[in-house]
Amino acid sequence: MPDLELRHLKYLIAVAEAGSITRAAQRLMMTQPALSRAIKALERTVGVPLFVRRSHATELTVAGGALLSEAYELVGRSQAALERARGMRSEAETLTVTAPLCDVVAVTAASRSFEADRPGVRVNVVPREWLAQLHELRAGAADVSFLRDRHDRDGLTVDRLAREERKVLLPADHPLAARERLTLSDLWDEPVTHWAGMSPEEADHWTAADADGRPRRHGPLVRNATDVLAAVALGRAVAFVHGSTLPDTELPGLRVRPVDGLSWSSLEIGVPAHNAHPIAEEFVEHARDQWAPTGR
DSSP, X not given: OOOOOHHHHHHHHHHHHHSSHHHHHHHHTSOHHHHHHHHHHHHHHHTSOOEEEXXXXXXXXXXXXXXXXXXXXXXXXXXXXXXXXXHHHTTOEEEEEEEEGGGHHHHHHHHHHHHHHOTTEEEEEEEEOHHHHHHHHHHTSOSEEEEESOOOOTTEEEEEEEXXXXXXXXXXXXXXXXXXXXXXXXXXXXXXXXXXXXXXXXXHHHHTHHHHOOOOEEEEEESSHHHXXXXXXXXXXBEXXXXXXXXXXXXXXXXXXXXETOOOEEEEEEEESSSOOTTHHXXXXXHHHHHGGGXX
């Protein structure tokens, strides 16, 4: 049996996160046929199907899901090893920090100010979709992670940096979009976008069920912010979002409205509870100082 290739595991992750081979190929900047051949080669190596290919989506099989968890760890460890080797070459200590895409700008600014205070330290900021972050942090592939609204803190030391109001994102032609402010009861019957791979606690928070205990209608399954915006723009669902997710200017075809009673979004910072990077705690303290004015 041939050995697994690291690039094939990266392709597996890309297809799982994108939800389709076409979108994954665009992200990887390769052709769709080439990616399809690579996935089939990986399936031949493993000996079982890893994806179920449907007309509008590509979904993981049980075996694919099991391999995905290992893929995150293996790819993450290889990247961390490479960064540490580069740090040795430059005689600098390297800290790998992951962050949600919506928080990358703020995290990068905090990282650069930390580097300025510590000339012998290089901070490598890695943007991540939320699904990958906990796998990498627990596997040692990341030293520090900025996390949004996480509930599974097993094996981690987590501090909250800030809280941010969430609002509802609606299609511009939605009947409720004409109102300046809404309540949760106004939205009881609205389908809400639902992220792939969410735990029950995360799903309750994302759909606002944590605020009033009422189950929400699950709308389209989404894997990234682009999927969320598309589902809302097409009128298939609404979404509860925090301000960092949105641009400063109003999005065409969409409206954002405040919602009374909606739970807030929390930005947190986490490190492994054991065997944390020696400089990670210093970085966490620096981040606390950076975010202190925004409130806890």
